Amino acid sequence: MKTGGVLLQQKTKKNINITIRNLTISDITHQYCNWLNDKETNKYLESRFTEWNMQSLLDYYHQKNKSELMLAIIEDDTGTHVGNVKVSAIDKNHHRAEIGIIIGDKNLWGKGIATTAIGIVAEYCFDVLDIHKLTAGAYAENLASINAFISNGFIVEGQRKEHVLTPSGWSDVVLLGKIKSQE
Incomplete structure (x- = not known):
């Protein structure tokens, strides 16, 4: 699923300006690959089961970019790609989709970037893609x-309950949802 240009720019609670835009081939970098291979960054992600290299990441991008909305989170002051948001399982019949996020730059953890990015993408899904319901899942420890x-x-x-196996044992997965406001 392709969309055009920048979705939206916004400031986080810690006054960091971010832009959400389509992930492009130029975003497929060694830095991005390193996020996916970093045990702390990916400990709550299913991507942790893959040993990523540039070719596997490019293959993943080409495969998923056909059916999913793959977005880059850009920190505006530096122009740095700091994470991604993915909108997947897009069901046009039932107007629903799933959303997932990774903040790869650990220096920016806890600064409100994920919260801001989720808000931007949820608004876009509801207003532009005509999604009625968004869902997400997270390991209970996350x-x-x-x-x-x-x-x-x-x-x-x-x-x-005990839905995923982590290095520390079985973990629950918390299921979240949001329905488009009827305002």
Whole structure:
């Protein structure tokens, strides 16, 4: 699914300006590859089961970019690509989709970038893509991610008990959802 240009620019709670735009081939860098291979960055991601290299990342980009909305989070002051948002499982019949996020630059963790990016992308999905409901999932231990979604009006809809195996044992997955406002 392709869309044009910049979606939106916004300032985070820590006064960091970000832009959300389509992920491009130029964003497929060694830095991005390093995020996916970093055990701390990917510990709550399914991508941790893959040993990433530039070719596998390019292949992934080409495959997913056909059916999913793959977006880059850009820190405006430096123009640096600091993370991604993916809108997937887009169901045009039921007007729903799933959203996932990674902040790859650990120096920017805890600065509100994920919360701001989720808000930007949710608004875009509701207003431009005519999505009625967005869903997300997070490992129960990933409180930062869960809180970023809740801060954007997502509610916890359920929990899958011992749904994923982590290095520390079985973990639940928290299921979140947000329905488009009827205002």
